Amino acid sequence: MGEEQIEMGDSSLMEPMKTKPVLKPQPNKYERLFQPCLAEIVGTLFFVFIGCVSVIENVPEAGRLQPALVHGLAVAVLVAVMDKISGSHFNPPFTVAIYLCGGMDLMMVGLYIVCQLIGGVVGAGMAKLMTPPERFINATGAAFTILKSDSQLSRAIFGEVAMTCLITLVVLLVAVNTKTKTPLAPFLVGCTVIINVLAGGDISGTCLNPARAFGPAVVTGYWTYHWVYWVGPIGGSLVAAALVRIILGDGKLRLIMK
Template identity: 35%
Template sequence: MPISRIAIGSPAEASQPDALKAALAEFISMLIFVFAGEGSGMAFSKLTNNASNTPAGLIAAAIAHAFALFVAVSVGANISGGHVNPAVTFGAFIGGHISLLRSILYWIAQLLGAVVACLLLKFSTGGLETAAFSLSSGVSVWNALVFEIVMTFGLVYTVYATAVDPKKGEIGIIAPIAIGFIVGANILAGGAFDGASMNPAVSFGPAVVSWTWTGHWVYWLGPFIGAAIAAIVYEVVFINQSHEQLPTTEY
């Protein structure tokens, strides 16, 4: 069971140069991702006189997030593993691929990256608000919770299949593409209902800058549950436990 391999880590780990470099890489990757993804929505809204909640706006958001995540994962892959998502980090922790203390370091960097990206967007657009994630009319928090669980399950399952699995072989080189594609596809599926976050940091940044917290817990609980389920399923069913544990920087 992956739960038996969960590691807390040592306090000294947080001050190790490689851990600090990895955290910085996560900060930069998250800043790139949120700035491009959130910024594309703000740009589309400006160009269409605040008509971003349209089919064209949804498609634009899906494409922008898919491309931005592809780049963000690629540039961080060789340093931090290119998690770019607290839920992905949590899934890696559940599978025993990263310690708790290193995970916390990643989470702090990811949240700061998202907040800084939204602050930069607000400043560079002359004070336009970064829209916080919210539920559409007729969608309850429980509907949204299920959406977030299922979509994040698909995302983290893809991460495990293309980047974490020690048997992946050459397929690992397409991991950033596959991860970007599944996020773009999930936005097309769930964007009209709850915004399709799948990423607590992506929800946290706009919420802090706009100070809007309605239903915000959904965008934490759903992704973490989905990530945990994906990690446990893939570890138990598909990863041969006799394989040597992967170093953090290899996924």
């Protein structure tokens, strides 16, 4: 019996190993479609809520520092905790730019943008419920009211394009471009928000995010020059996507000089 067992064992070693390929478990439909959309609603909701409250409760002596820190820190935290669920966009221009750089499917682009706008409206509504009515009215519900005349438009649009281009470029390089991806992405994106708000707050209000402008506009009914906060950020995101696709991207993303 012992010898037969040895012979059988030896002969089995001569046969090719038959192993089944190990397949990674695929996420179910909820995790592929519904959960990312819900995460975009929740993330945008809390970003707009916190941002609006920081503006409404901001005292003149604090200047731009308080809103800058609040917006930047909120972005950093939300990006860190939601990244593995939805990619932590929370911003329509980010979604457009990430799609153009191959970071998501076209089918999800429209869904993400709708969810971000829903989150923006709910977040602005929560800010209204939380803050005293007189402060809410005095701050126009944290809507972007800095633009008062047509003479300000060119500077405001250019500022929104330039500053959104900067932050979108950071997002694409730290989260999409393989060569420059880094676990410091939440920190770097948050810091860029702070820098932009401190630098451009007096020019356009530093929106950078149509969902951040859309929510308060719906809640307060203040639509004056609202279009600026769509045209500027989307334009900036397109410029950033072009820079990555043409100049800064790795071999996978770059369209020329591969």
